[in-house]
Amino acid sequence: MNSMERVLMAMKGGKIDRRPVTLILSLYGARLTSCPLKEYYTNPRAYLEGQLAVIEQCRPDIVFTPFVLTAEGEAFGSEVVYIDRNPPNLKKPAITQAGSISALPEPDIDSHPRLLYIREATRLLAAGCQGKRPVAATLLSPMDLPSLIMGIEGWLDTILFDPENTRLMLDKTVKYFIEWGNTLLADGATFLVIPSVFTNPNILTRKMVKEIVIPVLAEAFQEIKGPLVFHHGSNPIAKFMEIYSSLPNVAGFFLDNRDSFAEARKTIGQGKVLFGNIDGPNLWRLKPETIRTECRKLLEERKDDDHFIIATSATDVAFDTPVENIVAMVETVEEFG
Amino acid sequence: MPELNSTSSDRQKLKELIINADRNQANAFLDSLAVQSSYMEVIHVILEPVLLEIGNMWVKEELSLAQGYVSGKIAEDVFEKTIQAGEFKKERANSKGAVVMGNIEDDYHELGKRMVITFLRAAGWDVYDLGTDVMAEEFVARAIELNAPIIGVSAMMYSTANNVRKVRDEIDAKGLRGKILLATGGAVFNLRPELVHEVGADGTAKSAINSPQLFDRLLGKIK
Numbered sequence: 001m002n003s004m005e006r007v008l009m010a011m012k013g014g015k016i017d018r019r020p021v022t023l024i025l026s027l028y029g030a031r032l033t034s035c036p037l038k039e040y041y042t043n044p045r046a047y048l049e050g051q052l053a054v055i056e057q058c059r060p061d062i063v064f065t066p067f068v069l070t071a072e073g074e075a076f077g078s079e080v081v082y083i084d085r086n087p088p089n090l091k092k093p094a095i096t097q098a099g100s101i102s103a104l105p106e107p108d109i110d111s112h113p114r115l116l117y118i119r120e121a122t123r124l125l126a127a128g129c130q131g132k133r134p135v136a137a138t139l140l141s142p143m144d145l146p147s148l149i150m151g152i153e154g155w156l157d158t159i160l161f162d163p164e165n166t167r168l169m170l171d172k173t174v175k176y177f178i179e180w181g182n183t184l185l186a187d188g189a190t191f192l193v194i195p196s197v198f199t200n201p202n203i204l205t206r207k208m209v210k211e212i213v214i215p216v217l218a219e220a221f222q223e224i225k226g227p228l229v230f231h232h233g234s235n236p237i238a239k240f241m242e243i244y245s246s247l248p249n250v251a252g253f254f255l256d257n258r259d260s261f262a263e264a265r266k267t268i269g270q271g272k273v274l275f276g277n278i279d280g281p282n283l284w285r286l287k288p289e290t291i292r293t294e295c296r297k298l299l300e301e302r303k304d305d306d307h308f309i310i311a312t313s314a315t316d317v318a319f320d321t322p323v324e325n326i327v328a329m330v331e332t333v334e335e336f337g
Numbered sequence: 338m339p340e341l342n343s344t345s346s347d348r349q350k351l352k353e354l355i356i357n358a359d360r361n362q363a364n365a366f367l368d369s370l371a372v373q374s375s376y377m378e379v380i381h382v383i384l385e386p387v388l389l390e391i392g393n394m395w396v397k398e399e400l401s402l403a404q405g406y407v408s409g410k411i412a413e414d415v416f417e418k419t420i421q422a423g424e425f426k427k428e429r430a431n432s433k434g435a436v437v438m439g440n441i442e443d444d445y446h447e448l449g450k451r452m453v454i455t456f457l458r459a460a461g462w463d464v465y466d467l468g469t470d471v472m473a474e475e476f477v478a479r480a481i482e483l484n485a486p487i488i489g490v491s492a493m494m495y496s497t498a499n500n501v502r503k504v505r506d507e508i509d510a511k512g513l514r515g516k517i518l519l520a521t522g523g524a525v526f527n528l529r530p531e532l533v534h535e536v537g538a539d540g541t542a543k544s545a546i547n548s549p550q551l552f553d554r555l556l557g558k559i560k
Contacts (some may be wrong), residue, residue, distance in 0.1 A: 081470075083443045086496035091445050091470075153448040156406055158356060203402045205358055234524065280528065281495050318495065 003061040003133040004190070004297035011227070011251055011273050013306040019299060020309045021333035022060040022324055024280050024298045026067035026138075027087055027316040029054045030094065031207035032323075038082045039203035041068050044120035051125055059334075061309075065137040065189060067103045067316055072115040072140055072180075073148030075107035093151040098158040104149065106172060109183050120189050126188025136229070137189035139180055141214050143198040144233070147171075155288040159204065159212070171215050178223040185226040191251065192226065195315075197233035201240050209243055217247055229275065232259070234314060241267035257313045261302055268302065273305045275305045278329060280312030284321035288328035295332040349540055362413050371557030382457065384415055387402045388456070393545030405544060409452040409469045412459045434487040436552065437476060439467035441492045442500045449523050450491035452545035457489075460549035473503035480517050486559045487552055490538075492554070493522045498532055510558040515560040520551055 001009070001017045003195055009016050009034055029050020030040040040046050053061050070080045072089050077094030095104060110116050118137075126135045140148065144150070146169050147156040159166050181192050197214045221228055230237075230244060231254040238259035244250070245268055252273030257265055261279055269276075278294060286294070295310065302308040315324065347370065354363040356446045357389040368541050395402045401476070438454055440447060447469060454464045467475060476488050488508070501521050509519050514532055521538040522545075533541045542551040 033519060081443065081445070083496060086494075089443060089445060089494070152446060153446075153451065154447065156403060160403060160407060201401055202398065205401050205403055206358075208358075235529070239359065305550065315495075 003130075006129060006234050006252050007061050007134045007190075007309065009107045010307065010309055013164045013270070017111060018337045019333050020061040021311065021330055022275075022309065022313040023058065023278075023283075023329065024063035024064055024067060024314075024316050025051075025054045025060060025326070026064045027319055028058070028321070028326070031319050032057060037085075037087075039072075041082070041088060044117055044124055047121040048124040048128055050337060052128055052171070055129075057323060059330050062134045062136050062190075062311075063125060063182070064233060065125060065135060066192070067138050068117055068141050069138065070147065070148060071118060073143055074114045075151045076104065076145075076149055078269075087316065090148055090151075093154065096154050097152045097314060098150070098154070098162045098169075101150075101158075101165050101169045101172070103169055104169075104172060106176060109143065109179055115180070119183065122184055122187040122189055123157060126190075134190035135183075135188060136191055136193045137184040138193045138195060138231075139177070139184065141194045141199060142170060142177040142216055145173045145177070145257040146170075147198060155198070158199070160209070166212070174216060174220045179219045181224045181228075182226075185224070190227055192224065193254065194231045195236065196234050197229040199244075200233065200235045201238060201243070202235045206240075206243075209240075214247070221227075221250065222250050229254060231275070232256045233274075234315065238264040238267075245269075252307070252309075254311065254313060261298075261305070261308070265305065267311070273309055274302075274305070275309045275311040276313040278310065278312045278318045280314050282318075283312065283325050284318045287294060288322075288324050290327040292332045293326055296336060299333065299336045347383055348387050348390075351383055352390060355387065355391055355408045355411065356404055358403055358409050358412050360414070363407075363411045367411070367415055368418075370420075371418070375424055376415055377424045380415060380419065382458075386411075386413060387545050388412060390411045395544040395546060404450065405546060413455045416455070416459050419448060426442055433461045433552075433554050433556065435463045436484040436487045436489055437465050437467060437483060437485045438489040439471035439482045439495055440469040440478060440489070441490050442472050442503065444469055444492050444494070444497040444500070444523075445469045446490075446493035446523075449493065449545060450489075451547045453489060453491070453542075454523065456545050456548050457546055457552060460552075462549075462552060473500075473507040476504050477507045477511055477513070477517070479536070481511070481513075485517070486521055487518050487524070487555050489520045489548075489552075492521065492525060493511060494523075495529075498523070498525045498536060501536040501538060515558075518555040518558060520548075520555060 009018045010020050032053035033050045035046050039257035079092040080088040081086050081091040229251050229252045234255040236259045255280040257277045396407050457464050475497045480488050491500050516541040542548040
């Protein structure tokens with residue numbers, strides 16, 4: 001089986017030759033090619049070269065399009081700062097007041113340079129993988145994108161105290177999400193990964209999640225013409241799975257490294273893929289042998305789960321992670337079968 | 338000034354309003370109590386004990402960020418009304434002193450820091466907010482200038498947390514270890530508590546509401 005066949009079969013729950021494995025190595029490609037980060041996150045060919053190096057040296061079964069969510073904020077007028085050894089960070093949101101939402105310009109997906117960068121990187125990566133390896137495209141949920149347009153506090157304040165402007169913002173982000181998600185699929189992404197923070201009862205109240213968030217996600221997700229994978233963002237989600245279980249087009253969930261697969265599986269049932277839960281950003285802290293032990297333990301625990309893909313959770317594997325650590329994870333899975 | 342005739346049911350009511358994230362009703366309720374005595378009395382007798390309880394629930398992950406944020410907004414609202422009522426000046430004689438706060442170099446996420454500032458001010462600290470993307474040298478220079486015994490440094494992400502170490506180094510380079518203490522916090526420190534030690538901080542609080550307790554504890558350690 002090649003990686004595409006293996007991953008798609010795991011998503012269907014069919015027989016596979018071995019467990020699929022992936023790490024979020026979007027950033028890591030820059031390390032492998034010694035590419036300056038500004039170049040890496042603005043030049044699609046530089047990104048492709050980095051990901052081809054990732055494939056050659058790390059052998060993940062899934063590769064990712066640029067995990068540079070701030071680019072979506074830039075498309076709406078926010079400013080970012082490029083920092084050493086990390087993806088760019090939000091510096092200045094496009095707006096700070098809810099009253100400015102109505103005048104917020106909507107980005108043109110066919111002409112905005114930041115979106116064109118991601119689109120071209122997606123096309124090149126899909127072509128480079130030749131249908132043998134899935135390409136996962138990351139994009140923000142319509143509930144989360146506003147935090148990169150008006151800042152976390154501005155968006156939280158709006159959701160809590162200004163229902164009219166909340167709806168106005170969500171009308172814009174749902175429309176954009178549908179167009180952007182379908183465009184990435186048309187450009188060659190195999191499926192979409194949706195990091196989600198403002199969808200979690202650790203962030204909003206459970207009542208708000210049920211009454212505001214889930215209807216918005218359902219409205220947006222049902223228009224996407226391909227599979228979605230709901231990503232935990234930075235919070236555990238296993239204990240809240242029943243809230244997300246009815247969302248349309250969701251093929252699976254990335255779990256937090258603190259989550260219990262058993263708890264998530266018990267709630268969500270057998271049909272959805274569960275990804276994770278090796279701690280990606282902290283993989284650099286571990287010795288390769290410790291990584292092997294952790295992976296074997298997880299593989300053993302999930303050996304009867306037909307819909308399980310071992311992966312790193314959270315955000316990118318850190319820039320300074322020794323390549324031996326990454327290879328240790330992949331080799332352990334390859335050996336385990 | 339008349340003493341507030343407060344009951345545990347008043348505190349329970351405020352707690353429920355905060356849990357329901359109902360800022361307007363909470364404010365109306367506290368206004369009605371302040372009429373009986375003063376906003377300062379309301380802070381001491383009702384708000385502070387409830388915030389302590391809310392803080393403990395937050396640390397135990399029984400509450401969401403939104404509920405913590407609303408509790409901060411309510412504290413901010415009452416604090417403002419205390420100033421407007423002219424009650425705050427009388428209390429300034431009891432100020433705990435100056436503290437310097439800011440987001441570390443390359444960090445632009447202010448939510449957590451602003452919540453901490455709200456609770457510190459309500460607890461009697463004179464907080465000087467240096468803003469975002471603050472260099473280590475500026476933190477320490479301003480602390481010296483303001484005679485602030487504590488510097489509070491916020492970082493939200495892994496990418497910026499390590500820059501907090503530069504503040505530690507700057508404090509030490511100036512020979513001020515033990516004289517100026519370093520408090521740090523942010524989402525990443527809750528995820529990886531060992532980072533607090535790694536960046537050389539003297540302490541952290543698991544939630545913004547608990548930050549006044551941390552700062553009191555640090556103040557007690559000053560040499």
